Amino acid sequence: MVGLGLFAGIVFPPFVVLLGVPTELAFSPPFYAACLSAGLLVGVFNFLVTCRVVRPRVKMLSEGMQRFRQAMVDEEGPGVAHTGAAERFHVPVDSQDELGRAAESYNRLIDVLVSARRIEESVRTFSNTLASQLDLAPLCREALGVMLARTGALAGALLVVREGRLECAASYGLDDPDGLVGRSDVRHALEDLKTRQVESPSGVLLTDGPEVFPREMLLLPLEGKKGGMGMLVLASLSSFTPEVFRLLDFFRQSLKLALQNALSHERLGRIAAMDSLTGCYNRRMGMERLTEEFARAVRNGQPLGVIMFDIDHFKPVNDNWGHLAGDRILVQTARTAEHVLRDGDVLVRFGGEEFLIILPGAAQPEVEAIAERVRAAVASMDLRDEGPARVTVSLGAGSVPAQGVDSAEVLLEQVDKALYEAKAAGRDCVVSMSTGEAIRA
Numbered sequence: 001m002v003g004l005g006l007f008a009g010i011v012f013p014p015f016v017v018l019l020g021v022p023t024e025l026a027f028s029p030p031f032y033a034a035c036l037s038a039g040l041l042v043g044v045f046n047f048l049v050t051c052r053v054v055r056p057r058v059k060m061l062s063e064g065m066q067r068f069r070q071a072m073v074d075e076e077g078p079g080v081a082h083t084g085a086a087e088r089f090h091v092p093v094d095s096q097d098e099l100g101r102a103a104e105s106y107n108r109l110i111d112v113l114v115s116a117r118r119i120e121e122s123v124r125t126f127s128n129t130l131a132s133q134l135d136l137a138p139l140c141r142e143a144l145g146v147m148l149a150r151t152g153a154l155a156g157a158l159l160v161v162r163e164g165r166l167e168c169a170a171s172y173g174l175d176d177p178d179g180l181v182g183r184s185d186v187r188h189a190l191e192d193l194k195t196r197q198v199e200s201p202s203g204v205l206l207t208d209g210p211e212v213f214p215r216e217m218l219l220l221p222l223e224g225k226k227g228g229m230g231m232l233v234l235a236s237l238s239s240f241t242p243e244v245f246r247l248l249d250f251f252r253q254s255l256k257l258a259l260q261n262a263l264s265h266e267r268l269g270r271i272a273a274m275d276s277l278t279g280c281y282n283r284r285m286g287m288e289r290l291t292e293e294f295a296r297a298v299r300n301g302q303p304l305g306v307i308m309f310d311i312d313h314f315k316p317v318n319d320n321w322g323h324l325a326g327d328r329i330l331v332q333t334a335r336t337a338e339h340v341l342r343d344g345d346v347l348v349r350f351g352g353e354e355f356l357i358i359l360p361g362a363a364q365p366e367v368e369a370i371a372e373r374v375r376a377a378v379a380s381m382d383l384r385d386e387g388p389a390r391v392t393v394s395l396g397a398g399s400v401p402a403q404g405v406d407s408a409e410v411l412l413e414q415v416d417k418a419l420y421e422a423k424a425a426g427r428d429c430v431v432s433m434s435t436g437e438a439i440r441a
Contacts, residue, residue: 065106136160136262140170143255144232148172150251151244153234155206155214159186160230160259162266166190173235175205180233189219190228197240204235216240220248222256230259275349277327278334286348286356287408293346293360294408297400305362306411307371308419309337309395311353311378312427317387325387333391336381340373356412364399364434371397371430372439379428394422398433 090110093103125146140158148156155173157180159166166186171177180186183203189196201217214235222230232248232255234240273285281289290306297304311317311333318326330353337355338347348356357374359367378393396418398411405411414433422431430439 134262134265136162136169136259136266139258139262143258144170144172147232147234147248147251150247151234151236151240153218153236153240155235157233158230159233160263161190161224161228162263166231169230173207175207179203180231186219186231186233189221190231193221193223193228195220201235206235218248220252222252222259224256224260229256229263278331278349280334280338280355281346281348283348283350286346286350286358289346289348290356290358290412291408293358294400294411297360302361303363303399303401304411305357305359305364305367305370305397305399306415307357307359307367307374307395307397308350308412308415309355309357309371309374309393310419310423312392312394312423313388314353317391321387329383329387329391332381332383333378333393336377337374340377341370345370359399362399364397364402364432367397367399368430368432368439371395375428375430392428394419394427395430396420396422396433397430397439402434 090107093100093107140160144156144158147153155171157171157174157177158169159180160169161167162169166181168177168181174180185196185198185201196219198217198219200213200215204214204217206212206214215237216235216239218232218234218236218240220232220234221228222232224230232252273281275282293304296302311329314326314329317329330349334347334349334355337357341347341357342359342362344360346358348358350356357370359370362370375393375395378391381391383389383391396415398405398415398418400411402411402414405414418431418433418436421436422429425431431437432439
């Protein structure tokens with residue numbers, strides 16, 4: 001800058017000559033010296049101003065950029081996305097001139113970059129969380145937890161379409177999450193697949209305290225291959241920010257893929273657990289359920305009932321009327337037995353013409369009564385000329401707690417023994433595990 005001032009002092013005398021100043025005056029030593037001195041003074045002044053005002057601000061911007069770049073690439077990288085991290089890299093804005101506006105622009109750029117890094121980290125964490133789960137219920141709980149934490153919402157629910165029916169798979173902080181399923185705005189959002197912001201939603205109550213209502217509810221539909229596959233519902237005491245919407249746009253795709261995988265896994269698991277002919281649980285799944293229910297009964301100190309039954313003289317049915325007729329009788333027997341069971345009871349095709357019934361919470365008298373209902377219902381079936389005139393079953397019935405029964409396998413063994421005693425007693429009857437005696441109507 002000093003050199004620029006001197007240059008200005010050198011070229012000034014010839015310039016003033018062009019403006020009409022006499023050559024003798026313009027090139028006189030005193031005038032030339034005055035011009036050089038003035039140029040030198042201006043150059044020195046500009047240099048000092050630059051050193052004291054411009055250079056510190058430019059250096060501050062440069063150092064801020066270097067610190068931010070280093071934080072993005074070294075071990076502080078994940079910390080850049082934390083709340084308040086952007087302020088660490090801001091520079092002071094202490095003027096309204098071009099340098100001040102440059103500092104403002106720099107700070108806004110840092111905010112955008114930190115926001116992008118925060119979204120990137122959130123999406124990565126969310127994707128890793130979803131990738132670790134294939135079971136629908138824990139997947140939905142974990143996904144909703146991440147959504148609430150990242151968006152700042154106080155409450156929410158994740159609704160999923162299963163077997164053509166919308167149901168609440170996970171919820172937090174809502175007084176009546178199942179009530180969301182019947183709301184018209186939820187249904188409409190799922191039909192047209194458009195995000196909705198509902199101001200002061202009626203009928204939605206938070207569990208934070210008495211009569212706490214959200215200010216805003218966000219409905220985010222999830223689109224599957226054949227229309228809506230679910231709905232994310234978030235409720236907050238304040239309005240959702242644009243950053244939340246950007247974050248949810250990134251989350252939505254990961255959540256859709258994870259839900260599709262979980263629903264497919266559930267369907268495959270259900271197929272693997274079912275007997276393809278009768279639609280009952282197969283033996284493997286039946287044994288898992290029996291073990292689970294036995295452990296739950298012991299843990300809660302509640303009874304558990306088990307019935308085993310076998311279709312009497314089934315081999316002659318296959319021999320005389322063919323296997324198709326035998327299959328139809330198996331299916332009809334299973335449906336007839338299911339019709340007289342309680343909600344929550346489990347029917348299992350244990351093998352061939354043998355079935356198992358698991359009765360949670362049923363003590364011995366109730367088990368025997370249900371077994372007799374099954375026997376009577378099967379004996380009354382209308383076979384419609386598809387085989388023998390009448391089909392009967394023999395049943396063994398038992399329950400825990402019972403002396404000497406300390407595992408699901410022992411319980412099953414005792415009930416199976418009662419079944420064979422029923423066959424030995426003439427068939428078409430129920431034998432109690434506790435007494436070993438046939439129960440006849």
